Structure formats: structure tokens, C-alpha cells
Amino acid sequence: MPFGNTHNALKMKYASSEEYPDLSQHNNHMAKILTPAIYERLRSKQTPSGFTLDDVIQTGIDNPGHPFIMTVGCVAGDEETYEVFKELLDPIIEDRHGGYKPTDKHKTDLNPNNLKGGDDLDPNYVLSSRVRTGRSIRGFCLPPHCSRGERRAVEKMSVEALDSLSGDLKGKYYALKNMTDAEQQQLIDDHFLFDKPVSPLLLASGMARDWPDGRGIWHNDTKTFLVWVNEEDHLRVISMQKGGNMKEVFNRFCTGLTKIETLFKDKGTSFMWNGHLGYVLTCPSNLGTGLRAGVHVKIPNMSKHAKFEEVLKRLRLQKRGTGGVDTAAVGGTFDISNADRLGFSEVELVQMVVDGVKLLVEMEKKLEKGQSIDGIMPTQK
């Protein structure tokens, strides 16, 4: 146990009410759940690595709300955060993840054979398909809290593991700080390059410190499988390709991910996972599968339909702009992905995307012909 979080102890001299944040203008999950009583009970605590309540909630204080999405407003700094601050995080998790209870168990299913269909989404509408997840390496603090030494250790271990991949997964690592201009341009053209976060949601949590130290992108030679190192999570694993063959994307995703996990285990490290929360990641919204499977799909008519939001909700899908979170849609092309992360398996979530997008494209085609879509409205999944 470290000697103590001196500054947190200094704050204890002030009454809880003097330290309690002003959340009167706020609309995020943290602001909905936090109360003066919870704050008072948790403010003296810290995780073994020194992450405190104020560290958890700072991003939610500094970012009162978001025009398009209900933000989480808090982050984890290490695996233990979810235990030490469970009094705050369990209700947030429940609110965010469709009523998931502290006693619930999460199921993991990365067997791509269990996915039905998904190889025939109409490429005239579905421009690209992508599946991503995150993984955290046990024993290291998470991006809001990690030191340079930890971040570099995570990078080193990850690159060692990735360098031993072979076959169609064989690839190369491009450290952000050593990238040549040519490499950078190519990665931008391939839509692979991630940049220093600009979203204030991310910046306020401290995850951009020391940029670009310890950050990089690994991808296979065929450019269909890539790994982000030390962006919002230790690892983000991504499988993607143009067109609508989500089945193939998911196949590659599962195969690659399983190989990476095996490589880590062989070296004596593992990913943060438990039977209740599934895979543990920085943002409570990504617990469980950490999986976001989505497509870029042209639905200019559907997206203007009065029932668009309702349809998405019933299909358990979410819309984003084509630049990802915090962006707007361009030209009627939307990023449509699963809304859930926790309480459903990977296969179940990708199935929802496959089935849901298939239906949305049918609806778009009907609207193009001037037909009504009332008859094909889905029930709530």
C-alpha cells in the first residue's frame, strides 16, 4: 500500500459539503447517481494505486452534458476502482446497462460459428463493417491514471505479443512518436490513424497525458486487423473491411483476439476480466464485451423518418456520425452499432447488428419507393 494519498487527506479537512461538486447544470450518469451522502462515504477511500473518488468523477464534473448522447461522466483508473467505488459505480452500471444488477453474471462468447448470417448485407447501402473491443492488461493502471513507466510497459508487452502473430494476421507496429510522414499519411488514408483525443470528455480524465509517448498502431499486412495501443484503453482491437460482410469481419475478430489472449497468457499476463463485469475497461460504458460492432450505412430517408429513433431503440442499436463518437453524420451516412456492452455476449451483440441493419436497409429501400414501413416495425429486443 503506498504511503498515502496526501492531497486526498488534505481535502478531508474540508467538510464534505464544501468539497461536493456543483452538478446543478449537469446531465450525465454520474450526476444522476452521485449524492452528498455517497460522496461523504467514498471521499476518504482510494484504490491501492491511489485513485480517488475525485479522480473517478472529474471528467463528469468538467463536462456537464453532451448534445447527442448521455455520457457516463466517470472513469476507472485501475481494476480495483470498480470494487472500491462500487457504491457509486454499481448504480451507474445498472442505469447505463439496461438494469444490470450487482449480482448478475456476464457471459463471454467469442465463437464466430454461433453467428447466423451476416455475410449478405447489401454493399450498395452498407459501405463498411467493423468490430472493435478493448482489453486491459492486469496489474497495470488504466489510461486516466497510469504513469509513463506503466504505459511504456504495456506498449512493450503488447508489441511483443503482436509481433508473434502469423499468417493473415502477420503485421507491424507503428509507434506514434517514431512515425515518418509517409507512414502517417498512409495510415490516415487507410483510416487507421488515431490522433491525440480532442474530446473534452477524454481530455478531462487525464488519458492524453504525455502524448504521444507509449502510443501506437499495429496492423496486419492486409490492413483488416488492427490494434491501438494506449489510446482510451490499453488495447483496442479492431477488425474492419469495406462492404457488408460482417460475418467475415467477426470471424477475423474472434480468431485474432483469441490468438492475442493466448500469447499474453503464455507470457504470464492476463486481461482484466471477472464473472460479473466481464472485460474491465476504462469507461464503465465499455464493460462486459467492450464490443462495438457497426457499419457505415446510407440511410438518408430512414434517418429522417419520424420513427428512426424508435426503431433504433427497439433494435438495441445506436447511431453515431461517421467520425465516431462525438461527431455528426455526413450525407445521410450513419455509423450504426450495438448499444449494449454488458449482459449480452459478443455473438448476441453482433447478431443484433446484423439483423438490425438488414432491417434498416429494407426500410430504406421501401421509403425510396415511397412505401410505408409501418408493417415492418420491429418489436423491442
Next chain:
Amino acid sequence: MPFGNTHNNFKLNFKVEEEYPDLAKHNNHMAKVLTKDMYAKLRDKQTPSGFTLDDVIQTGVDNPGHPFIMTVGCVAGDEESYEVFKDLLDPIISDRHSGYKPTDKHKTDLNFENLKGGDDLDPNYVLSSRVRTGRSIKGYTLPPHNSRGERRAVERLSVEALDTLDGEFKGKYYPLNKMTDAEQEQLIADHFLFDKPVSPLLLGAGMARDWPDARGIWHNDAKSFLVWVNEEDHLRVISMEKGGNMKEVFRRFCVGLKRIEETFKKHNHGFMWNEHLGYVLTCPSNLGTGLRGGVHVKLPKLSTHAKFEEILGRLRLQKRGTGGVDTASVGGVFDISNADRLGSSEVDQVQMVVDGVKLMVEMEKKLEKGEAIDGMIPAQK
């Protein structure tokens, strides 16, 4: 993030080489001075309130350089930072403040009658005159590090003190989080309103946390004397008016500042000050007087003259855009102010501005007439 005393002892599990920042692309005072040995020596230290070496340098690590100015690249989190981390900060202070030595003594002179002239700068060229300084309240940590409880206490004490001012200084406090739209419009029109910092130099130090909680603006009824509460420092005290009567601006500055200091002393709160560093502020560049005395002056010809920078250097003056630090000049109008803060008194520094600006306006007039200014180039002050 610096706002939680982030697990400094945990980091000691990693070797110095593993934690030492990559400053290869950096050009700021911190990057010039910091070495691995220094980092090794200081990394296990912390101030009584828990401010660590990484907290001091984070802004310099995250901001490699600036196109116009040589940035400092480090901040203090409390009064003790300057003592605990003197191995790093003394050389930075020396480099930034023209060779100021650890054994040097700083003189304070807020006797406005010692200023010669300054009441006759040509208002056809000198559009406005302004003097500002900062003050820190002893016993509280500084904006990069303070908690909400501390910040609110600083606000409370400051408003209590300011509310006792009378005569030409009688005024009112406008907290940022309670401002009406009308008040906000007026403050913007008066050029008084400060907004949440956008400069990554400031954001990287953590001083914008919890914005706008406990931030506000106080100004006198005549709108010639104002105080910023909890922006980059606990207090920024500003005297300003249109035109070139710097003498009057400085008189009001000195008188008002003395009144504020007296009021604080009556309430048993002093300002952070010592005879080596003068007034102690967040940024090492503002030590000493913390004073920036400047004018907005029209110098379209002089500013494009080949010797402009040389002249400024010799006059110990600095140029900025009319939006303040980090901005560009508009239409040949520059913000010209003293470059020094430490090692010369308030009177000395304002004298340099008065004399220097007078000379530059003369030069501008000569250049307008197509005459040379070679005969007027000043000696190095």
C-alpha cells in the same frame, strides 16, 4: 491527472529510465533544464499537500513548444513547490529571469509616486493602458492542484475583502456560475470577462478543473479596477483605462492593491511572498512582481521594421497580440508590456514600459514621415 495525488510511490516501482519523459521534441524552459539525474533525485519527493515532480512538469511534457514564446513548461501547486523542487525550479528561474540567482533578493516598490512621467503617451497611438499582477493567498494550494473546497474558500475570502472597498474602489462581484446573460454581455463588452482557458498550456496543468465553480470577476463601479478570482492564480488584480495615461493606471493599481492587502491582513490572511522570490504565483514566469504593465499601441510601421524585435529586446519589452497571451496582433496594433517580473521592482518595470512605449511611438511617427530611426535605437537596458 495532477488533481489526485496520483500514486507517486507506486511509480517508484519503475526505474528512472522507464519514467523519465521523452523531451526530444521539446523546447521549453523545463525541457532545457531537466535531466535524468535531477528527475531521479526529485521523483520521490512531494510537498506537504502532495504535489509531485510529475505534477510540476506535466504541462511541459504535454506541450512541447510554442510558436511565439519560450514557454516555462512547469507550474507550482503550492508555496512549497518552489522549495521542495528548487533543484529544478532555481535553474529555470535563473534562465527565465535573466540570470537571477538562488541567493538574489527581490525588491517590492508599490509607491506610485516614484514613477516619472507616464501621463502623456499619445492617445492617437496608445489606445489603452493596463497593469496587472497576481496574488496567492497563503495557506491554500494553487490552481493546478487545489480542491473545490479550497477554491471556494479562496473565493469567499476574496469577496469578503473586496466587498469592504469603498470610494473609487467600491464595486461588485460576479460569480461565473451565476451570471445572467445580460451581465455576461456587459462584461464581454467591457473586455472584462475571462472565459474557461482554451490554451493547452493552462489546461495541461489542471487549472480548469471544476469550471466555472468558484470563479468570478469583481470590478469597481467606474470599471477601471478589476479582480479575477481563481483563474490562473488565486487573484489577478487589474487596473486599466482607455488612452495613454499609464501614470493614473499605475496610481490606481498601487492604491487598490494596498487596500486589498490590508484587508486580507486584517482577516489574518497574508499573501504568499518571500524576499527571494517576491510574490509567489502559479507560473514561475510571474514570480517577483507578477506585474505586466502594458499598452495596446498602433505600430504598423515599426512592427514591420527589421529592427523591431531588437528594439523590444533592448527595451526589455515583450509583444503579444491584442487578445493577450497566445494570440496574434490585429491591424498593426500590438500589446507591448514589460518582459521582466523578477529582480526589478513594480516601479522599475512600469517605468520601462512608459519610457519604451514613448520611444516606440516617436519611432513610428518618424517612419510615417519616411525618416530613418537608426539614430534612435536604444542601448540595452
